[in-house]
Amino acid sequence: MKRPQTVRSRGQRAGLDLDQIVETAQSFEVEDLTMQSLAKAMQVDRKALNYYVKDREALLTILAHKAFADEFSPDAIRAAEDWRDASRIYASSFVERALSLGKLSEHLWFGEPLTTWSLEANESLFARFFEAGFTDEAATRLVTMLSTLCLGHARDVIQATGSMEKPRPKALRAALERLNPEKFANLLRILDHGYDTYGDEQIDFSIDVFLVGAEAVLKRDLRR
Structure with a gap:
């Protein structure tokens, strides 16, 4: 009598686990990391990754938390x-x-x-x-x-x-240049400081x- 076969998911069939996925993903620059590039690097079908990771955004969240902790x-x-x-x-x-x-x-x-x-x-x-x-x-x-x-x-x-002028002062200066300066004396003074x-x-x-x-x-x- 044959034993019944255990049904496994795509991820399980591929022999993957989350630690392996994270370890491989950490070798990528953020801008170069996609689900497809990761699947190629791991030599698995892209769908196999979805058992553990929904999409690229979820993967980046995992990497951020892991690196942070x-x-x-x-x-x-x-x-x-x-x-x-x-x-x-x-x-x-x-x-x-x-x-x-x-x-x-x-x-x-x-x-x-x-x-x-x-x-x-x-x-x-x-x-x-x-x-x-x-x-x-x-x-x-x-x-x-x-x-x-x-x-x-x-x-x-x-x-x-890397910015020559910090984002907040730059944005405020640009906004005030288009408006009546007499109405924003306090903001102008703070900006000058x-x-x-x-x-x-x-x-x-x-x-x-x-x-x-x-x-x-x-x-x-x-x-x-």
């Missing part, structure tokens, strides 16, 4: 003096890792199950907030705020890299403001 160590966050120090370390590491992604940072999002690749650093930061007395709701909102702040800054810096909102001073200022706000939230919750 590989060196986002939780150790320094765990060893931090307190939640404030832990927040600064988290933010510094976050920005550094996001900047290292270059163009791939455009595909770094935090609404996907794939964030399991970077959970340890987040777990460590949540632990420091919990130890300090923050409620779970406050900690959730604060970590979300800090992550969003850091990712936005990193993308700003990447976008401005030429403050650098893409450097370390900007992210340091943002984290300082974040910590002041977080401190106020903690005091409010502890009084309840």
